[in-house]
Amino acid sequence: MSFVPWPEKLDYTRQAEEVPGTKRAGQTAHYRNAIWGLVGHTPDSIQTLPQVFDIGLAKSRHEPFLGHRPLLSSPSTDTPVHAGYYVWQTYAEVDQRRKAIGSAVCKLFERGGWEGVRDGGREMQTVGIWSANRPEWQIVDFALHAYGKVGVSLYDTLGKDSVEYIITHAAIPLLFASSSHISALLKLAHQGLIPCLKTIVCLDSLQSEEGHVLREWAGDVGVGLLDLGQLEEEGQREVREPMRVSKHDVACICYTSGTTSTPKGVILTHGNLTSVTQTNLYGNTFPGGKGRLLSYLPLAHIYERICQHFVVVSGGSIGFSTNNPLALLADLQLFKPNFFPTVPRVLNRIYQASIAGAGDGVRGRVFREAVRRKVGVLRETGGSGWGVWDVVVFRKIQAMLGGRVALITCGSAPIAPEVMEFVRVALSCDVIEGAYGMTENCGTCLRVLPNDPHSSGTVGGPQPCNEVKLIDVPAMGYHAEDRRGEICVRGENCFGRYLKDDKNTRETVDAEGWVHTGDVGEMDACGRIRIIDRVKNxxxxxxxxxxxxxxxxxxxxxxxxxxxxxxxxxxxxxxxxxxxxxxxxxxxxxxxxxxxxxxxxxxxxxxxxxxxxxxxxxxxxxxxxxxxxxxxxxxxxxxxxxxxxxxxxxxxxxxxxxxxxxxxxxxxxxxxxxxxxxxxxxxxxxxxxxxxx
Structure with a gap:
């Protein structure tokens, strides 16, 4: 698949196109992307996640794919020491490993006679992953995609109650986990709280005295325990060809983070997720055509996963951070990404550190003048390109992220316009605010256009994979007649139901397939949307x-x-x-x-x-x-x-x-x-x- 370039000249005054005849009382018309319209699956488009991997494999078979910094100190050390270099696995090596793991997983299900979780007329064979970001996380996920299993991700930081709930709710019989979580799982099993869990695969080696103790404990509570190396050896003895999957098959169940209630299991199909990968090919590109991403946002969250799929389809490389927030800048400076998906809290810290570090003397005055001048150009032309101020003032800020970042996406929460403007002028790269979305639409709904001089504070217009509308929220005084209301989204990226949760499904997805986001938006004359309120809270x-x-x-x-x-x-x-x-x-x-x-x-x-x-x-x-x-x-x-x-x-x-x-x-x-x-x-x-x- 190839990237689809932006038109030679972008019309910033027309970013959303009204669908004729769709306006009704209490809602705006339906709006679609004004450049490409509504782009759905076609016979030659990406339809399944194994296709995403195969495209990357064809482009970069023997090139670096997944990298990590080896741990030089003992894992139990309070301040772990990592190597100052990355160790890489190629696409071909990852391909061999995903096939071995997938083959072994199929054998475990057959041998154990494990039943899947049933919901909405479907039976899904679920497999959990509970770990911080690491190459093995992604390799296991690739294996599940290719062999028809449904991945269920658990945030690395989840507590006992949430882990128990998700394992039980999704009826997970097989769980991949890092060694730090094995004891917690065995305690839950000992208490009889997760009877559906039959086997745990440790992502770390168990060939140690501690591993021997864990194996005996697992045996005592009736749970199988082996490490990933053993599982791969089992799969290598009889490698099976990947299964044929369709865009309608379920790829994963992604649980919401649960700010106010029990986490909800969002059922996402291969088609949901690949529609986003397809959409990301429109207008986005990487220097040299291949992405280079540092993975530090949790893979259990949909945002990080869709960004990684985008890099994979480019044949790019993914380096994994040391999972230490205090070492994030050191990771970035060593890895030097060209693509930096992030969240407002990280950009806020860069902004705050830069403002505080400028001081009040001559240096501070020069810094503030540089910001003033570049923001002035940004507001007039939308441009934030390289210039004399970057050499004199902003080079050190750019070096904080490795010095090679060409594309930044920022999602998950609003960000102040002045912070976004500062980031754009200080980093002199394409910064996309409004990688706006939610788990229920695969993290994709709206986005800003590059170099739009008036986009700060907005999240742009519709993505090519979906359409949007605004509906009345009378209790809060928002009316669609004023182009203000709750944002609703519909498209192939949108989920159909929550796992075993008809009530919340009915409240979120209406009869016409519109997902009600809970965010209140205001659409300007150009078709950009600004998030102005929240229906919930x-x-x-x-x-x-x-x-x-x-x-x-x-x-x-x-x-x-x-x-x-x-x-x-x-x-x-x-x-x-x-x-x-x-x-x-x-x-x-x-x-x-x-x-x-x-x-x-x-x-x-x-x-x-x-x-x-x-x-x-x-x-x-x-x-x-x-x-x-x-x-x-x-x-x-x-x-x-x-x-x-x-x-x-x-x-x-x-x-x-x-x-x-x-x-x-x-x-x-x-x-x-x-x-x-x-x-x-x-x-x-x-x-x-x-x-x-």
């Missing part, structure tokens, strides 16, 4: 005003001051309160100014003291209030009191999902005492005087 304050908590959090989080921010409302109160986890550099700066003594960002004790100071808290709230004013938040939407904490929300303390979204109930419970105490102070007289606790 809406609450009513005591005086009757509706507030969208996620939207307010996202707007406040654009402040360089806020590393994390949680907004809380109580239906018996008339105002909002919140928890702010400040960036140490910015907290140190504010504290030094307010307290009249130097406070260093590395001095944890001094920062903790500053966080408890009433004047420092008031200053922090004042800075956040500037962000609220910039975004024209109404009075009742603004934070009136805050608690400042240096204890971040994390996956480990249960306050973040594996995709790093806030679990609202758990975040509130973590700071219940402090938040309730803020309300106990009574009605605030002014936002500045309110930061008393």
């Amino acid at each position: 809406i609450m009513k304050l005591a005086q009757g005003e509706y507030v969208a908590l996620e939207k307010i959090e996202n707007l406040y989080s654009a402040s360089p001051l806020a590393a994390q921010l949680f907004v809380h409302g109580d239906a018996l109160q008339s105002y909002l309160v919140g928890v702010v986890v400040p960036e140490p550099v910015h907290l140190a700066s504010i504290a030094s100014r307010i307290l009249g003594a130097q406070v260093k960002a590395e001095d944890a004790k001094a920062l903790a003291g500053a966080a408890q100071d009433e004047k420092v808290r008031a200053a922090i709230l004042g800075e956040l209030d500037k962000e609220a004013g910039k975004n024209v938040l109404k009075g009742f939407e603004r934070l009136k009191r805050i608690h400042v904490s240096l204890d971040p929300f994390t996956v480990e303390n249960g306050c973040l999902t594996p995709t790093l979204k806030i679990r609202r109930k758990d975040a509130y419970n973590k700071h219940k005492v402090e938040l309730d105490a803020l309300y106990a102070l009574g009605e605030p007289t002014s936002s500045q005087a309110a930061a008393k606790l």
Whole structure:
């Protein structure tokens, strides 16, 4: 398959095309991509995931494909040491391994007589993968695609309850897991909580004393345990040819991260996923035609997987990070990707670090002038190309990502327009905001056009694989007549149902196949959509005003001051309160100014003291209030009191999902005492005087 180039001249004033005769009461017309229309599967298009692999294999058979940095220290070391180079497997080597693994998996199912999970008239033979990103994760997934099995991914950071729920809900008899998870699985098996699980395949070698102990334990609880090397040897003795699969066959069940409820199992077919791979060929390309991606976003999430499929179909290479967030920049600088899929939190950190590092002297003035000039050109022409300012000012920022990034996609959450503009001018590459989507549409729905001078803050128009419309949300005052409403999407990339969950399926997919996203959008005259609100996580304050908590959090989080921010409302109160986890550099700066003594960002004790100071808290709230004013938040939407904490929300303390979204109930419970105490102070007289606790 080949890339389809952009037209020679892009018309930014026409990014969505109305389908005649589709407008009805309570909804806009249907809109499609204005350049290519609605592109569906054709006889010569990519229809299955094994085809994606075969295309990459044909293009780059003996070239590097999957790489990792070998671990030089003991796995049990607190600070693991990795080699300063990558070890590679070629496409041909991965092909041999996927066939051996797939053949062995088929034998295990036949030998065990394992039944699949039944839903919607289908029987699916499910296989779980519970591990951090690594080459073996992807090789196992390729094997499952090729041999008709349904992959079920578990986030590496999932807790016991979620793991138990997913294994049981998806009736998983066979699970691939890293060695760090084997004990947890055997404990669940010992307690009789996962009776469907029959065999575990450890992705790491079990040829050690510890491995021998684990094998004996597995035998005691009636679960088979072998390592990946043994499974491959079994498969190599009788390699089978891959099975014929169709676009209608289920490829995977991808569980949502569950911010407010039990995770939902999204059933995705080969056709769903390959329609996205096909769509990514329209307008996108890589230097030299081949992608080079560093894998650090969780493969259990659909966003990372569709990005990797795009690289595979180009015949490109994928390097795996060391899975240490603190070492991400070192991984990037060693690997030097040309394609960087990311999320707003990473770009926010680059923005915040760059602004803080510029300082206030001559260097800072030159930096700010460079940003001002390049943003001016960006807003006028859409161009952010290489120039003198890149040589003088921005080269170091570009080097943070390895210096060769040509394409950045940013998805999973909104990002402030000023941050997006900064990233575009500082990195001088094609930055696509609005790799906008959700698990239910394979992470694909809308995208911005390259070099669109007015696209910042929007997520662009429809992708070629789907159409969109907006529908009324009367409770929130949004009406399709004003081109504002809940975003609905329909196309071959969209799922049909949740696993064993008719209620949520009916609430999400209507009779005409439209997926209701829960996001409220506003379409401009050019056909671009801006995310302006969220149907879910809406609450009513005591005086009757509706507030969208996620939207307010996202707007406040654009402040360089806020590393994390949680907004809380109580239906018996008339105002909002919140928890702010400040960036140490910015907290140190504010504290030094307010307290009249130097406070260093590395001095944890001094920062903790500053966080408890009433004047420092008031200053922090004042800075956040500037962000609220910039975004024209109404009075009742603004934070009136805050608690400042240096204890971040994390996956480990249960306050973040594996995709790093806030679990609202758990975040509130973590700071219940402090938040309730803020309300106990009574009605605030002014936002500045309110930061008393």
